[in-house]
Amino acid sequence: MISVLTELKYLFKRFVLIANVLPTVLGFIIAARYYNISFGDYSVDFLLLLIGSAMLVAGALTLNNWLEADVDKLMERTKNRPTVTGSISLRAILIMGIVLSLFGQFLLLLINLEVAIYGFIGWYTYVVVYTIWTKRKVTWNTHIGSLSGAVTPLMGWGVIDSAFHPIPLSLFAIMFLWQMPHTYAIAIRKYEDYARSGLKMLPVVRGLQTTIRRTNIYIVLLLFIPLFLSGFSTLFYVLITLLNVGWLIIGVIGFKTPSVKKWANLLFASSLVYLVVVYGLYAVFV
Template identity: 80%
Template structure:
């Protein structure tokens, strides 16, 4: 049993799974508070969303393992995956990935069509557009991967209300822009792995200086997003602006960093703190 759980942990990329499901749950919580919905009235939809989104993401990640088995064996950070070790056959991984994806999509469809559509958009862009079409060919594959992650808070919000609202739309924009520096930091930290694998990550193809410039641009764009929100208190705008400026300063520090790897470590750690604080600010100051 322990061995099975260990294999599934590698197959589902445990922390990636959590990182994709959690923003959706926070989007759900925000919508429930914003629309004054009692948990007693929406607990069934909550369970369907929690299980459905987790299963759908697990399906997408499993299919990613199957599709990238050849390059995963070249990288230190992925060589323990069952698709590489052979502890689970590639055929079984493919069947599991398809099954989980279908079950997850069905559970989301039981909530409403909007949730299911955004769930499918996230799944399709990650599995097909990102993994199959772009990751091995172009450096802007990161943008596609960011799109799939950015829809998660919109999925959670869509359980309660329409996503055509400034709160979920700005969360989508923040998630999309945030993932670029976050992913670039990972690519720098794992430069040797990506260089061996042949995947078209920006630091490997274009170098560190181009990556730092792009990082700063996306971080600077985050300063604009709060301007599209209305109804929040002045303190919210002050705090999120200070947060954005502080994170931007970390990005700019990369231009004069003595060790790019060390800077990338700081950028990666700060990106996690940044996103957590953003969601806390949204929840605490929700109109």
């Protein structure tokens, strides 16, 4: 039993799975607070959202592993995946990915069509556009991957009301921009792995200085997101601006750091803190 759970842990990329499902749940919570609705009124829909999004993301990640079995064996960080070790057959992994994806999509459709559409957009951009079409060919594959992750708060908000609203759309923009520095940090930390694999990650193809410049551009863009929001207290705008400035300072350090990899470690850790604080601010001040 323990060995099966270990294999699934690698197959589903547990931290990536959590990182995609959690913003979905937080999107729901923020919407519930904004509309002042009772959780009990949406308990069934919330359960469908939680299970459906988890299964859809797990399905997408499983299919990603199946599609990248040939490159995963070249990278240290992916060498323990079942697609590399052979502990689960590739045919079984393919079937698992398809079944999880279809069942997860079905559960989201039971909530409403808008939530299901956001789920499909996330799945399609990650599995097809990102993994199949762009990851091996162009450096802007990261933008596609970021789009896939950015729809997650829209899914959560969409359970309660249409996500064509400034608050969930701002969270979408933050998620998209945030993922660029976050992913670049990972690519720098695992530079040798990506170089061996041949995947077109920006640090490998365009160099570290270009990556540092791009990182800071996306962090600067985050500074402008609060300008499109209204109705929050002054304290919210002050705190989120300070947060953005603080992360920008970390980004700028990259230009002068004696060790780019140590800076990438700092950028990666701070990106996690940044996102947690952002969602906390939204949840408290909405």
